[in-house]
Amino acid sequence: xxxxxxxxxxxxxxxxxxxxxxxxxxxxxxxxxxxxxxxxxxxxxxxxxxxxxxxxxxxxxxxxxxxxxxxxxxxxxxxxxxxxxxxxxxxxxxxxxxxxxxxxxxxxxxxxxxxxxxxxxxxxxxxxxxxxxxxxxxxxxxxxxxxxxx
Amino acid sequence: xxxxxxxxxxxxxxxxxxxxxxxxxxxxxxxxxxxxxxxxxxxxxxxxxxxxxxxxxxxxxxxxxxxxxxxxxxxxxxxxxxxxxxxxxxxxxxxxxxxxxxxxxxxxxxxxxxxxxxxxxxxxxxxxxxxxxxxxxxxxxxxxxxxxxxxxxxxxxxxxxxxxxxxxxxxxxxxxxxxxxxxxxxxxxxxxxxxxxxxxxxxxxxxxxxxxxxxxxxxxxxxxxxxxxxxxxxxxxxxxxxxxxxxxxxxxxxxxxxxxxxxxxxxxxxxxxxxxxxxxxxxxxxxxxxxxxxxxxxxxxxxxxxxxxxxxxxxxxxxxxxxxxxxxxxxxxxxxxxxxxxxxxxxxxxxxxxxxxxxxxxxxxxxxxxxxxxxxxxxxxxxxxxxxxxxxxxxxxxxxxxxxxxxxxxxxxxxxxxxxxxxxxxxxxxxxxxxxxxxxxxxxxxxxxxxxxxxxxxxxxxxxxxxxxxxxxxxxxxxxxxxxxxxxxxxxxxxxxxxxxxxxxxxxxxxxxxxxxxxxxxxxxxxxxxxxxxxxxxxxxxxxxxxxxxxxxxxxxxxxxxxxxxxxxxxxxxxxxxxxxxxxxxxxxxxxxxxxxxxxxxxxxxxxxxxxxxxxxxxxxxxxxxxxxxxxxxxxxxxxxxxxxxxxxxxxxxxxxxxxxxxxxxxxxxxxxxxxx
Numbered sequence: 001x002x003x004x005x006x007x008x009x010x011x012x013x014x015x016x017x018x019x020x021x022x023x024x025x026x027x028x029x030x031x032x033x034x035x036x037x038x039x040x041x042x043x044x045x046x047x048x049x050x051x052x053x054x055x056x057x058x059x060x061x062x063x064x065x066x067x068x069x070x071x072x073x074x075x076x077x078x079x080x081x082x083x084x085x086x087x088x089x090x091x092x093x094x095x096x097x098x099x100x101x102x103x104x105x106x107x108x109x110x111x112x113x114x115x116x117x118x119x120x121x122x123x124x125x126x127x128x129x130x131x132x133x134x135x136x137x138x139x140x141x142x143x144x145x146x147x148x149x150x
Numbered sequence: 151x152x153x154x155x156x157x158x159x160x161x162x163x164x165x166x167x168x169x170x171x172x173x174x175x176x177x178x179x180x181x182x183x184x185x186x187x188x189x190x191x192x193x194x195x196x197x198x199x200x201x202x203x204x205x206x207x208x209x210x211x212x213x214x215x216x217x218x219x220x221x222x223x224x225x226x227x228x229x230x231x232x233x234x235x236x237x238x239x240x241x242x243x244x245x246x247x248x249x250x251x252x253x254x255x256x257x258x259x260x261x262x263x264x265x266x267x268x269x270x271x272x273x274x275x276x277x278x279x280x281x282x283x284x285x286x287x288x289x290x291x292x293x294x295x296x297x298x299x300x301x302x303x304x305x306x307x308x309x310x311x312x313x314x315x316x317x318x319x320x321x322x323x324x325x326x327x328x329x330x331x332x333x334x335x336x337x338x339x340x341x342x343x344x345x346x347x348x349x350x351x352x353x354x355x356x357x358x359x360x361x362x363x364x365x366x367x368x369x370x371x372x373x374x375x376x377x378x379x380x381x382x383x384x385x386x387x388x389x390x391x392x393x394x395x396x397x398x399x400x401x402x403x404x405x406x407x408x409x410x411x412x413x414x415x416x417x418x419x420x421x422x423x424x425x426x427x428x429x430x431x432x433x434x435x436x437x438x439x440x441x442x443x444x445x446x447x448x449x450x451x452x453x454x455x456x457x458x459x460x461x462x463x464x465x466x467x468x469x470x471x472x473x474x475x476x477x478x479x480x481x482x483x484x485x486x487x488x489x490x491x492x493x494x495x496x497x498x499x500x501x502x503x504x505x506x507x508x509x510x511x512x513x514x515x516x517x518x519x520x521x522x523x524x525x526x527x528x529x530x531x532x533x534x535x536x537x538x539x540x541x542x543x544x545x546x547x548x549x550x551x552x553x554x555x556x557x558x559x560x561x562x563x564x565x566x567x568x569x570x571x572x573x574x575x576x577x578x579x580x581x582x583x584x585x586x587x588x589x590x591x592x593x594x595x596x597x598x599x600x601x602x603x604x605x606x607x608x609x610x611x612x613x614x615x616x617x618x619x620x621x622x623x624x625x626x627x628x629x630x631x632x633x634x635x636x637x638x639x640x641x642x643x644x645x646x647x648x649x650x651x652x653x654x655x656x657x658x659x660x661x662x663x664x665x666x667x668x669x670x671x672x673x674x675x676x677x678x679x680x681x682x683x684x685x686x687x688x689x690x691x692x693x694x695x696x697x698x699x700x701x702x703x704x705x706x707x708x709x710x711x712x713x714x715x716x717x718x719x720x721x722x723x724x725x726x727x728x729x730x731x732x733x734x735x736x737x738x739x740x741x742x743x744x745x746x747x748x749x750x751x752x753x754x755x756x757x758x759x760x761x762x763x764x765x766x767x768x769x770x771x772x773x774x775x776x777x778x779x780x781x782x783x784x785x786x787x788x789x790x791x792x793x794x795x796x797x798x799x800x801x802x803x804x805x806x807x808x809x810x811x812x813x814x815x816x817x818x819x820x821x822x823x824x825x826x827x
Contacts, residue, residue, distance in 0.1 A: 114290070114324060117348035121340055121442035124466050127515040138519075 165241030170420045173228070174520075177418045180224045185217040188581060192216075195577035199557050200548060211541045218534045219588050221527075222411075226592030229414025233599060239416055239477050242380070245372040251285040253351035255371045255431070260338045262296045262331070264358040266305040267747040269293070270313045272361050273323070274746070275739035279364035281318030286364060288371065289354075290322040292346070294338050296331035300809040303327055304758050304768065305750045311767045312749050316742075325771060329779045329814075335427070336443055336459035347434045357428035360387065363482030363735050370431040370480065381437070381472025382464060384423060384430040385480035386412045389487045390728050390736060394659060396494070396711040397487040399624055402617050402724035404487075406608070407596035412478040422468060422520035423476035427460030429483045433472065437463070440470035446510060451503045451643045458504025461528055462511055465521035482733070490660045490712030491628060492668055495635045502532040502639040535636035542697065546679070549687035593618060607727035617724050627700035628707055634672050659712035662705075669704040676701025755809055759822065769816050778814040785811055793822050 129137075192212045196205060238244070257276070261269050273291055280286035293310060297303045310325035317323050328341060339355060347353065352374050354367060362385065370383055377383075388408070392401040416423065425432075441463045446453045456462050464474050488494045505528040511517065512525040597618050601611050608614050680698040683691050700707070716722045722729075728736065750758070758764050789808045804812065812819055 114322070114346050114349055116345045119344055119348050119438055121344055121438050123442045123444050124440065126444055126462075126511055128510050129513045129515055 165420065170241075170418075173418050173420075177221075177224050177228060181217065181220045184220045184224070185213060188216050188220075188584065189213045191577065192581060195574035195581065197548060197573040199552075204544070204548075208541070208544055211537050211544070214530075215534055215537050215541060216585065218530055219585060223588040223592060225414035225418065226407075226410050226595060227414070228417045229410045229412065230592075230595040230599060232417050233410065233413045233478075234602075238479055239413075239475075241420055242373065242383075242475050242477065243376045245369075245376045249372050249376070251288050251368060251372055251375065253288065253371065253375060254349065255289050255352040255354055255367070256342070256346070256350040256434075257289055257291045257354045257356060257367070258294055258339060258342055259291065259356050259358065259360075260294045260296065260335050261306065261358045262335075263299050263302050264297075266302060266309040267750060268743055269306075269358050270309040271741075271743035271746050272359075272739045274313050274316060274742045275735050276361060276364065276367070277317055277321050277323070278738060279735050280321060280367060281364075283364055283368055285368045285371075286318065287320035289367065290324065290350075292342060293323070293325045294342055295325065295327040296334070296338050297327065298331065298810070300806060300813050301755050303810075303813060304755050304764070307768050307771055308749055308758055308764050309746060311764065312746060325774075327771065327775045329776050333443065333445075333455040333459075334457070336456065336463070340442070343434065343438050347438060350434050352431050353434050353437070354431045355428055357485060359486040360428050361390070361484040361735055361739060362429060363733070366480055366482040367431075373477075374431055374433060377473070377475075379471075379473055380421075380475060381433050381440075381467040381470075382423075382425050382430055382474040383480075384425055384474070384476040385483035386476065386478055387426075387429040387483045387485035388481075388728075390484045391486050392489075393714050394489040394712050395715045396491055397489050398724045399621055399711070400487045402726060403593075403621055405726045405728075406600050406614070406617070407593050409478060410592055410596045410599060412476065416476050416478050419476065419520060421473035421475055422518060423464070423474045424524045425460045425464035425467075425474060427458075429485065432467075436467055436470065436472045440472070441466045446507075449646075451646065452507055452510065456504075457507055458501060458528070461505075461508060461521075461524055464524065465511065465517050468518045468521055469516055482735070484736070491631065491708040492660050492664065492712070495632070498532075498632075498636060499639050499642075502636060503643050505529050505532055506640065506643050532636050532640060535633045536640050539633055539637045542694075546683060546687055546690060546694070549690055550682065553686040590622065593622070607725075607730050609722070609725040613723065613725060620723060624707075624711070626696050627703060628711075630676075630697045630700040631669070631672050631704045631707065634675060634701065659714075660709050662709055665705045665709035669708055672701050672704040676704065759819075765819065768813065769819070772814065772816060781807070781811045781814075786815075789815070790818065793818055 189209060189212055193205070193209055196208060200208075232239075259269065259273055270293070273293065277286075277289075277291060280289050293306065295303065295306050297306060306327070307325065310323065314323050324346075326342075328338060331337065333340065339353075342353070352371055354362070354370065356362070366385060370385060373383055374380055386408070389397070389401040389404045392398040443456050443459055443462060443466075445455055448454070450457075468474055488497055505525075508525040508528055512522055512529070517525075597614050600608060600614060605611050605614055608617075676698045679694070680691075680702065683694050683698070785807060789804065789811050792804060792808065793812070812822060
């Protein structure tokens with residue numbers, strides 16, 4: 001386990017918050033304060049941030065068919081897509097209409113890797129012959145071909 | 151199920167089974183007759199004072215080496231005849247001009263520690279070209295990375311991320327990095343087939359240096375559609391983008407002579423053609439059902455995973471009843487050539503091992519006879535060097551032996567007439583001249599064919615003949631060097647040395663230091679042989695000079711030929727049409743390379759990790775790649791300790807393996823990324 005003291009918590013939070021486009025100073029300082037009380041390790045920090053964002057985003061979730069996890073995944077994907085689809089950002093989600101959410105879902109579906117269709121490639125058998133018997137086999141075939149019944 | 155097992159498939163009006171059989175009888179019959187005639191003559195011309203064992207041994211060596219060039223000669227003659235007579239290869243059914251394409255094709259780009267920007271620039275150029283056609287939407291690209299270098303792995307992901315932004319609408323670009331590169335390229339393709347292959351009807355397999363124009367890719371997919379019993383269609387790749395003298399020489403030979411050779415192969419192979427591992431379209435289901443490669447018992451080089459998988463896959467797909475075609479008229483299919491003799495030899499080392507491993511399959515059950523011929527040809531491509539080497543050694547050895555042990559002219563006492571050892575010098579010279587004619591004639595046919603088609607794009611007839619003479623001079627001098635290389639490879643392989651899997655160099659030349667380090671022994675053999683022949687087999691000295699001279703000049707030949715000579719112009723030797731009027735796809739791939747390279751040029755992993763979006767993209771892709779390989783607890787602890795010791799600003803004090811682990815540990819990586827800033 002990597003202890004949280006190895007990092008500068010403020011830097012980490014700032015970076016994390018920035019990466020989620022939460023760049024208001026008030027939010028960052030509130031996060032810092034909260035985190036110093038509640039979080040004991042790096043893992044916990046990441047989980048905490050995820051949960052925090054999830055609770056924040058719940059309030060703006062319009063599409064009830066999405067589970068919380070799906071919604072968070074969607075937001076993450078939109079974040080990744082940010083560079084690809086300049087018109088979406090975390091701020092767009094905050095004021096998202098249902099239409100926009102549908103668009104976001106579409107964007108996610110395009111971004112997602114193709115679903116797997118698992119199949120098995122059966123291993124082919126390659127039986128190595130004795131070269132002499134192979135030669136005899138071809139000789140036999142040749143004779144059959146030349147003199148055998150048509 | 152393939153229909154090929156029934157007679158239905160062979161009811162193609164233009165090419166009957168009988169005609170193909172007759173073609174094979176003609177080609178192999180003429181090869182055999184020519185070889186037998188020459189061998190009988192050689193048997194008559196050989197010195198009479200050698201032992202019976204030596205006589206037969208020399209005869210067998212001669213039969214095999216002469217048979218090899220005879221097959222090449224007759225194949226080229228028939229190829230030339232086909233090219234002159236027809237514009238299209240007959241036998242396969244061609245799609246109508248307005249035929250629609252409704253089947254999906256995956257374009258697979260396997261990559262192993264390659265230049266990520268160059269690979270992705272080629273992919274983008276192909277996608278853009280496909281995007282010009284409505285059928286382009288039926289294609290998706292998959293970058294299948296087997297890269298083991300973490301720096302390159304991250305660069306590939308960055309390139310994927312940046313390229314995706316520019317990709318034409320409707321064409322997808324996917325990236326997958328394989329945690330363990332089991333079974334190398336064949337394992338990489340198999341992994342795709344078992345995970346995503348069933349989403350596609352066809353897959354177009356490329357190499358990292360491959361380029362195919364959109365029109366040709368669409369044509370290949372349409373050909374598969376109208377030929378439902380076809381398993382593979384191979385588009386012969388043409389060498390392009392050559393810069394060094396060595397690569398341009400090969401580019402010229404491939405362009406001028408290659409077409410004749412390809413046409414010759416297509417002529418007799420018909421639907422039993424081979425697969426060269428790239429620039430070919432494959433029916434996915436047929437491949438899944440019939441091409442799961444076995445792992446041979448024992449260790450490499452002969453045991454273990456199959457190294458040169460392409461020939462084996464072609465044989466297996468053919469064994470299952472699917473047809474395999476090679477169509478020389480499929481143009482716009484490109485590849486690149488190693489820039490130097492050393493890189494060429496390094497690739498040969500791998501191919502040599504792969505082909506020798508095929509000996510096991512050559513004598514396996516239920517393999518189609520023509521597939522056996524493909525294996526035989528592959529094996530002979532390397533074995534012929536050793537045979538030629540043995541032939542030369544024995545020839546020189548006999549003359550040297552005679553110097554030290556002169557023949558006994560009178561074996562009995564009171565003999566009236568001496569018993570003269572007879573050696574028909576002029577007959578032997580005639581056979582030598584015949585061999586040379588058989589080697590050069592197909593090349594002359596290639597030049598004549600190109601001149602017949604105009605030849606202006608090659609700088610005119612004068613430049614073509616100039617190219618022919620220089621190419622032959624260089625080939626003659628470098629052939630003994632390659633012969634020694636390949637003979638050494640065979641000896642290494644037979645003694646159990648594995649080639650490993652090295653990344654192919656595609657650009658850099660050879661330094662004098664490397665030239666000396668790699669070729670000193672060939673130079674020494676050349677000097678030693680010259681001294682020996684001059685002193686003890688003087689009659690052979692001038693005859694052997696082209697061979698010994700090539701060996702002695704190995705270092706300058708190798709180093710200087712890896713350099714770029716002369717400026718790009720139509721008047722330069724070895725000019726090909728693609729250099730005069732560079733195809734759009736080549737131009738756009740170069741343009742994209744310049745643009746994409748900026749994202750990763752001079753940026754190490756540390757620098758790239760400073761960009762949040764790249765870190766996020768990497769973490770997103772981890773879920774697709776599959777489970778992390780086992781790094782061992784020691785390494786994991788070491789990385790954790792090193793990362794925890796960082797004081798900020800990051801540190802490059804991580805080994806490649808440690809960096810690789812770091813890229814797998816999502817949380818540690820996020821922390822590292824923060825500290826990198």
